[in-house]
Amino acid sequence: MSLLSVESLSKTFQTPSGPVHALRDVSLSVERGECLAVVGESGSGKTTLANMILGILAATSGTIRFDGRELPVRRGPEHRRAIQLVQQNPLSSLNPKRSIGASVRLGLDTYGIGARSERWARVEAALEEVGLPGEMRRRGPSGLSGGQRQRVGIARALACDPELLVLDEPTSALDVLVQARVLRLLNELRAEKRLTYVFITHDLAVVRNVADRVAVFKSGELVETGETARIFTAPEHPYTRSLIGAVPVVDEDELQLRNTLAGEQ
Numbered sequence: 001m002s003l004l005s006v007e008s009l010s011k012t013f014q015t016p017s018g019p020v021h022a023l024r025d026v027s028l029s030v031e032r033g034e035c036l037a038v039v040g041e042s043g044s045g046k047t048t049l050a051n052m053i054l055g056i057l058a059a060t061s062g063t064i065r066f067d068g069r070e071l072p073v074r075r076g077p078e079h080r081r082a083i084q085l086v087q088q089n090p091l092s093s094l095n096p097k098r099s100i101g102a103s104v105r106l107g108l109d110t111y112g113i114g115a116r117s118e119r120w121a122r123v124e125a126a127l128e129e130v131g132l133p134g135e136m137r138r139r140g141p142s143g144l145s146g147g148q149r150q151r152v153g154i155a156r157a158l159a160c161d162p163e164l165l166v167l168d169e170p171t172s173a174l175d176v177l178v179q180a181r182v183l184r185l186l187n188e189l190r191a192e193k194r195l196t197y198v199f200i201t202h203d204l205a206v207v208r209n210v211a212d213r214v215a216v217f218k219s220g221e222l223v224e225t226g227e228t229a230r231i232f233t234a235p236e237h238p239y240t241r242s243l244i245g246a247v248p249v250v251d252e253d254e255l256q257l258r259n260t261l262a263g264e265q
Helices: 048-052 075-081 101-111 115-129 132-137 146-158 175-195 204-208 227-231 238-245 253-265
Strands: 006-017 018-030 035-039 062-065 082-085 164-168 196-203 214-216 222-225
Touching: 006 048, 006 196, 018 048, 018 204, 018 222, 035 048, 035 115, 035 204, 048 082, 048 196, 062 227, 062 238, 075 082, 082 146, 101 115, 101 132, 101 146, 101 227, 115 132, 146 175, 175 196, 175 204, 204 227, 214 227, 222 227, 222 238, 227 238
Parallel strands: 035 196, 035 214, 082 164, 164 196
Antiparallel strands: 006 018, 006 062, 214 222
């Protein structure tokens, strides 16, 4: 049984100029322990999908199931704890008036995780899991680097012992070297904790390093899905080919494949 399944999901926004179909009849699934990358340009519907999985937006039609049970829009503590978000901008997602320890601890207090006397120890353990010293909990977010702040965001999600992480462009605000370190950390944590990821991104170069499967969105529709290796070597949809054609290449074989795919459009 899939950990997460989306069935015939649609979302329409009513605007003064008429309805906007942000998501159209989308069906997909994510297996336990898997990383599914959801890719597409801005406006493709990928963030709308993420917000519906998180319960931030209600579906116009269709259903979302988690561990076999249909998810209501108004989530109870059990589901809010089990499905956690890692946001795009690691600075804006942290309260500048709180210490990073207080930000990480918030979920523990909200969901009553562990004895109160043990929660600071859990905070320090969560920071250490993402490669930060536990005593850093006393510092504020403004004194941290971008990579450190994103690690705090990941620690905040992990402290709640989630089953599913929705990662919304988690490395787009980071430089290339820091991005690589964060991606390596995410891969290690998924393997160690048997986590499941829905990884939202517009960057297919990132996808190759983290995803087991890829779901390609265009104008609110799911146009192609498949294993990452197949998507990169034998994409079926013209839009997928165009996305892959824009990915930076590192050797002659990749360049030849990209040129071949571009010629098939």
